[in-house]
Amino acid sequence: MANGATAGAVQQNVPRRLIAFIVRWTTATNHKDIGTLYLCTALLNLFVGGTLALCIRAELFVPGLQFVEPNFFNTLTTMHGLIMLFGFIMPVAVGFANWLIPMMIGAPDMALPRLNNMSFWLLPTATVMLVSTLFMDGGAPNFGWTMYAPLSTTYGPPSTDYMIFAVHMLGISSIMGSINIITTIATMRAPGMTWMKLPVFVWTWLVTAFLLIGIMPVLAGAVTMMLFDRNFGTAFFDAAGGGDPLLFQHIFWFFGHPEVYVLALPAFGIISQVIPTFSRKPLFGYRTMVMATILIGFLSYIVWAHHMFTSGMPYGAQLYFMLATMLIAVPTGMKVFNWITTMFRGSISFETPMLFAIAFVFMFTFAGCTGVMLAVAPADFQYHDSYFVVAHFHYVLVNGLTFAFIAGAYYWYPKFWGRMYNERLGKWHFWLSTISVNVLFFPQHFLGLAGMPRRIPDYALQFVDFNFISSIGAFVFGFSQLIFVYNMMVSRHKGKPASDRVWEGAEGLEWTLSSPPPHHSFQTPPRID
Amino acid sequence: MSEPTPTDKYYIPAASHWPILCCVALFTFFAGIGRWLHELPSGPWVWLCGVALLIVVLFGWFGTVISENLSGVYNEQVGRSFRSGMKLLILSEVVFFAGFFGGYFFIRLWGIPMLGGEVHPITSVLLWPDFSAEWPLLTNPDNGRFLGATNLGSPWGVPLANTLLLLTSSFTLTFAHRAMAQGHSATLKIGLFITILLGAAFLGLQAHEYMDDYERNNLTLNAGIYGSVFYLLTGFHGFHVLVGVIMISTMLGRALKGHFSRPGDHFALEGVAWYWHFVDVVWLLLFLFVYWL
Numbered sequence: 115m116a117n118g119a120t121a122g123a124v125q126q127n128v129p130r131r132l133i134a135f136i137v138r139w140t141t142a143t144n145h146k147d148i149g150t151l152y153l154c155t156a157l158l159n160l161f162v163g164g165t166l167a168l169c170i171r172a173e174l175f176v177p178g179l180q181f182v183e184p185n186f187f188n189t190l191t192t193m194h195g196l197i198m199l200f201g202f203i204m205p206v207a208v209g210f211a212n213w214l215i216p217m218m219i220g221a222p223d224m225a226l227p228r229l230n231n232m233s234f235w236l237l238p239t240a241t242v243m244l245v246s247t248l249f250m251d252g253g254a255p256n257f258g259w260t261m262y263a264p265l266s267t268t269y270g271p272p273s274t275d276y277m278i279f280a281v282h283m284l285g286i287s288s289i290m291g292s293i294n295i296i297t298t299i300a301t302m303r304a305p306g307m308t309w310m311k312l313p314v315f316v317w318t319w320l321v322t323a324f325l326l327i328g329i330m331p332v333l334a335g336a337v338t339m340m341l342f343d344r345n346f347g348t349a350f351f352d353a354a355g356g357g358d359p360l361l362f363q364h365i366f367w368f369f370g371h372p373e374v375y376v377l378a379l380p381a382f383g384i385i386s387q388v389i390p391t392f393s394r395k396p397l398f399g400y401r402t403m404v405m406a407t408i409l410i411g412f413l414s415y416i417v418w419a420h421h422m423f424t425s426g427m428p429y430g431a432q433l434y435f436m437l438a439t440m441l442i443a444v445p446t447g448m449k450v451f452n453w454i455t456t457m458f459r460g461s462i463s464f465e466t467p468m469l470f471a472i473a474f475v476f477m478f479t480f481a482g483c484t485g486v487m488l489a490v491a492p493a494d495f496q497y498h499d500s501y502f503v504v505a506h507f508h509y510v511l512v513n514g515l516t517f518a519f520i521a522g523a524y525y526w527y528p529k530f531w532g533r534m535y536n537e538r539l540g541k542w543h544f545w546l547s548t549i550s551v552n553v554l555f556f557p558q559h560f561l562g563l564a565g566m567p568r569r570i571p572d573y574a575l576q577f578v579d580f581n582f583i584s585s586i587g588a589f590v591f592g593f594s595q596l597i598f599v600y601n602m603m604v605s606r607h608k609g610k611p612a613s614d615r616v617w618e619g620a621e622g623l624e625w626t627l628s629s630p631p632p633h634h635s636f637q638t639p640p641r642i643d
Numbered sequence: 644m645s646e647p648t649p650t651d652k653y654y655i656p657a658a659s660h661w662p663i664l665c666c667v668a669l670f671t672f673f674a675g676i677g678r679w680l681h682e683l684p685s686g687p688w689v690w691l692c693g694v695a696l697l698i699v700v701l702f703g704w705f706g707t708v709i710s711e712n713l714s715g716v717y718n719e720q721v722g723r724s725f726r727s728g729m730k731l732l733i734l735s736e737v738v739f740f741a742g743f744f745g746g747y748f749f750i751r752l753w754g755i756p757m758l759g760g761e762v763h764p765i766t767s768v769l770l771w772p773d774f775s776a777e778w779p780l781l782t783n784p785d786n787g788r789f790l791g792a793t794n795l796g797s798p799w800g801v802p803l804a805n806t807l808l809l810l811t812s813s814f815t816l817t818f819a820h821r822a823m824a825q826g827h828s829a830t831l832k833i834g835l836f837i838t839i840l841l842g843a844a845f846l847g848l849q850a851h852e853y854m855d856d857y858e859r860n861n862l863t864l865n866a867g868i869y870g871s872v873f874y875l876l877t878g879f880h881g882f883h884v885l886v887g888v889i890m891i892s893t894m895l896g897r898a899l900k901g902h903f904s905r906p907g908d909h910f911a912l913e914g915v916a917w918y919w920h921f922v923d924v925v926w927l928l929l930f931l932f933v934y935w936l
Contacts, residue, residue: 140660143655222653226725227656229662232665239669239670275680276673276674279673279674289732293728293731294728296727297724297728297731298724300723301724327734329738330735331742332738332745334739335739335742335743335746342871345680347789348870348871348874349867349868349870350746350871352789353758353770353784354784355783355785355788355868355871356750358754361746361749364749637653638653
């Protein structure tokens, strides 16, 4: 009788516990809970977007059409781009911001915790709407993530309207998130935490948040005009009514180029925390680091048309955008040299986060060099819309930024969960990823220089070898990421308990808290001297 | 530093169900518009559900914040956070309008002259040789698909009246704000009421002007780029005025309940005032660049 009652209670408890679980996570206002939600969603979207990428690489394994229709191939490239940018790499950065900024500045939480919850939950809401387009009549958007008019207006499938609304919601989410981050940094710093004592990660996020506020409304405006052109007979992007398709490109890239730095700056911030720790030296040139961040943020606003060199701009404009773009190499170079100088004569140890950080410095610098090549207007006429561009921005986003975020994940994992990850698995993950990601993307430079265009499901026979190699790299890289997931999930319970400081050379307020830190990091502000 | 007092501690709100409900409301709202645009019969109903839920959320969420404020759990830091948040929200709105204005100037100073053959004459010859570049653009390159407006209203009629209405409303709102700071609650209520009337009058005149443009001037959304830009800029501005009027009405309702009876600075009214002045400045730019020049 007693046994039966207990069993009944347990059975009743399962739905109740499920409801409690759902309520806990949907109504969360704690910055760590929301940070965790962001990071988990980002990881999930990484695999969704990654699966689409593997479909693309499977189709391109050999020439000819094997698995997908050409139109579906176009939806694959479009959705891969949108999901990876808006669903993976932006949320992963916001996840780190949520977890770390309050701890780094000595605050108990974000300044506007309820708004924080809304910023997060709009993200899965919008992602659901975006992914649902795959199952609609006429298929998902098929015009590339850049949504160029008239492909998206006159020729876009009906589901484009839902993509527009998804972008609107993602925009609201990013703007609210940025408002929250700036406000937190402005009003919640512990006494004595002056601007020039902020950790570089906080600085990079401050500039990033301002960039987001300066571009997301513009993107919202662009897709709104697109919506009107599609449904209400306006002529913004239609020359027959006096509009201009180039207007869309200008507005889109005014958003699109700073967006690159929205993604890159938080990654720079993470690297600027990781490298000093494992070099056991303070960051070289803190002031120049801050200045370079602000300079990159400013310059990123005024270089957008280097994405449009082949659109028939006047030569004067081409010259200006070429030179302005090259200027960005200066503050970025300052950062790279500062990281290298930080390592110089340090007592370096090569734990997994440091390995990923060093790989980041190498591969991101390489990506920056191909970026300077692309910035040269006359040369860009050759590279434009080829696999060279694909290789360039995947070196930035995968070999560069994704590596930085993985470095951050390993670096703060023991702090977040109180247990060490498995170092041996981490090293396996590092070496497999680093080798395979170069096998994946390095040959694509040659493909592009030889003239293979992007966004096509089939190709000429001279491109067979490099595509074959690239696809092998893609599958190895994709499946190596499962090691990471396994490591993160298993170490949560089986890892060795971590100390508060975790790393011998770690500096900063977050390491003064216990591992894992208390629910509300600093109930009363710490004094910084 | 002295001993920490309770107000030195941070204020941390408990878990809340309003944000997630707000996300559900927005999803329903947008899904409803999507279905409506694709002429599915459920569209308007889904949209209405979204709107209704959104209204519930706004009442619930703001109600929570107001009652927390009245119960005195907020401190100086919360006030600063709210103010910073509002300023940044307005900044994002500035950028939103700046994007539209940028598009407008691009079309007017670059797109139209290009179509007229000013930079590469061959473009014009090959596409629409009869097209002549002018602004405002009344004859579109393809005037069959996009029938241009027949004529345009004068800026010195309704638009000028609207300018005066909004400018006056900014003064009356400042007046009300001052009255609140000094504790004159009757003046506060009168000031808010007049501001609402002026805002509503603006909206009425704007609607009247739109109807006039549609019926007599053939200035429609389909009238080519001039109609597109005109309705985009003035329409979004009008929507912001509508939101502002609703916000000020809320403030009036709160004032009637005696919420602002304690003299001093009240964030809600201050934030609404900033927002109203921002809407006012946008209108001045609209009047200058869209109607006048």
